[in-house]
Amino acid sequence: MPIPALLLRRIAACFLLVFAAAAPAAAQTAAVPAWRLAEVSRLTYEGEINRRAVADGPRIYFTTRRGWIYAVDTKRRTIDWRFGAESPIFRPPAAAGGLIAAVDEGRMVYCLNADGLLNWSYRADGPAAADPLWLGPRLIVALRSGPVVALNAAHPGEIWRAAFEKDLVISTAIWNGRILCACRDGWVRILDAEGHPAGACDAGGPLAGPLTVEEKRVYAGREDGVLCALDPRDGSIVWRMRIGGEPGAPAFIDGRHLFLSSGNGVLFAMSKNAGDILWWRPLPSRLVFRPLLWRSRVVAASASKVLSSFQPRTGLPAGNTRGRPIGRPTRRK
Amino acid sequence: MNGQLLLHTYDPDAREGTLIFLDPPNMAPAKTGAPIKGAKSP
Numbered sequence: 001m002p003i004p005a006l007l008l009r010r011i012a013a014c015f016l017l018v019f020a021a022a023a024p025a026a027a028q029t030a031a032v033p034a035w036r037l038a039e040v041s042r043l044t045y046e047g048e049i050n051r052r053a054v055a056d057g058p059r060i061y062f063t064t065r066r067g068w069i070y071a072v073d074t075k076r077r078t079i080d081w082r083f084g085a086e087s088p089i090f091r092p093p094a095a096a097g098g099l100i101a102a103v104d105e106g107r108m109v110y111c112l113n114a115d116g117l118l119n120w121s122y123r124a125d126g127p128a129a130a131d132p133l134w135l136g137p138r139l140i141v142a143l144r145s146g147p148v149v150a151l152n153a154a155h156p157g158e159i160w161r162a163a164f165e166k167d168l169v170i171s172t173a174i175w176n177g178r179i180l181c182a183c184r185d186g187w188v189r190i191l192d193a194e195g196h197p198a199g200a201c202d203a204g205g206p207l208a209g210p211l212t213v214e215e216k217r218v219y220a221g222r223e224d225g226v227l228c229a230l231d232p233r234d235g236s237i238v239w240r241m242r243i244g245g246e247p248g249a250p251a252f253i254d255g256r257h258l259f260l261s262s263g264n265g266v267l268f269a270m271s272k273n274a275g276d277i278l279w280w281r282p283l284p285s286r287l288v289f290r291p292l293l294w295r296s297r298v299v300a301a302s303a304s305k306v307l308s309s310f311q312p313r314t315g316l317p318a319g320n321t322r323g324r325p326i327g328r329p330t331r332r333k
Numbered sequence: 334m335n336g337q338l339l340l341h342t343y344d345p346d347a348r349e350g351t352l353i354f355l356d357p358p359n360m361a362p363a364k365t366g367a368p369i370k371g372a373k374s375p
Contacts, residue, residue: 040337040354048343048350060339064350074339077354294338307340 035309035319041077045070051249052290056095059114063089069102071116081116096134099153103128103141109151111139120156124149130172133179135193140179142169148181150195160195173211175218175232182207182220190232201230204237209247209263217272219258221247227260229275239275243268248288252298257312259298261288267300267308269315279315283308 047064053072054061059080060072067085072078087106094101098114105127111119126145133140138150138159146166150159164181171182178198179191184206190199201218209221217238218230225245229238245264252259257278258270265286269278287303297309297318309318340353 037338037355040356042354043352045350045352047348048345049341053339066348072352074337074354299338301340 094132122156212251241275249290
C-alpha cells in the first residue's frame with residue numbers, strides 16, 4: 001500500500017525537527033571536557049544507600065534500604081562491620097563520638113557503639129519524620145506522629161519530648177546547640193537542648209526539603225520554589241529568592257557562595273549575602289544530591305550516569321565522567 | 334576540598350550496592366575563569 005504523500009512529508013519534518021534539536025546538544029556535549037577519574041578500589045554491600053554517608057573519625061557510616069547499618073574504614077577501604085535492623089531503613093544514620101544511631105521503618109531506634117554492638121534499642125511512637133541527629137548525649141528524633149523526642153545515649157528512654165501537631169515537622173537540624181524544626185506551616189521552630197521553645201522564624205510559606213545551617217543563618221526551601229535565608233537569632237528573613245523548586249538536598253556553602261541543587265534538577269550558585277543567582281546549570285536528573293566543592297570544582301551528583309562538574313565562579317563545565325553508573329559523592333574527612 | 338572522592342552505585346537486579354573509591358591523578362586544576370559581575374571570590 002503506497003504511503004500518502006502528506007504522511008511522507010510529516011515523517012521528513014519529524015526527522016528534521018529531531019536533527020535540529022539534537023545538533024546544538026551534540027555540540028554542547030562535545031565542549032564538555034572528559035574528566036578522568038581513576039578507581040582505587042570498590043566495596044559491595046547489600047541494598048541501596050539512603051542518600052548519604054556520615055563521617056565520624058576515620059570511618060563513614062551509612063544505612064541501606066534493606067535494613068543494614070554499615071561501618072566503612074575509608075583509609076583501609078574495608079567494611080569493619082554491619083548491623084541488621086528488624087525492618088527496612090529509609091533514613092541515613094547519625095554518628096558522633098563513637099555512637100551510631102539509626103531509625104527503621106518498624107519504629108525501632110538503634111544505638112550502636114563503635115564496634116557495631118547494640119547499646120540499646122527503643123520502640124518509638126511512630127516512624128521518623130526526619131533524620132536522627134546527635135546533640136551531645138541526646139539523640140533527637142522527630143516522629144511523624146507529632147513529637148520531637150530526645151533519647152538518652154547511655155540507656156533507652158526519653159529525656160524529653162516536645163509536642164507538635166501530627167506531620168507538622170518535615171526536617172530538623174542542629175544549630176548552635178539548639179534544634180531547628182522546619183514545619184509544613186512555614187515556620188522554623190527552635191528548641192533548646194532541653195526541648196523548650198527558644199524562638200521561631202516565619203518563612204512565609206509551607207516549607208519543603210532539608211535545611212542548610214551555618215553559624216548565623218539557616219536556609220529553608222518553600223513548596224512554592226522560593227529559597228529563604230533566615231536569621232534564627234532574631235527570627236528575621238534576610239532574603240528570599242525564587243529558584244523554581246524546593247531544595248533536593250542541603251546546600252554546600254563555600255565562603256560567600258552557596259551551591260544548591262533543586263528538586264527540579266537545576267544546580268544554582270548563589271551569593272550568600274544577598275541571594276543573587278550567580279549562575280545556574282541544568283543537571284541530567286531531577287533526583288539530586290548535595291553538591292560539593294572538590295579540587296576547585298563544583299561536583300553535582302544526580303540519579304544519572306553522568307557526574308557533572310563545573311567551575312565554581314563561572315559555572316562553565318569542568319568535566320563529566322561517563323561510562324559507569326554514578327551515585328552520590330561523599331567527601332572523605 | 335581535596336582528598337578522595339567516594340561514589341556509590343546500586344544494581345537493582347542484584348539488590349547490591351557498590352562503594353567506589355576514586356582518585357583523579359591526571360586531573361589539572363580547573364580554570365577559575367573571569368569573575369562574573371557582582372560575584373565575589375569565596
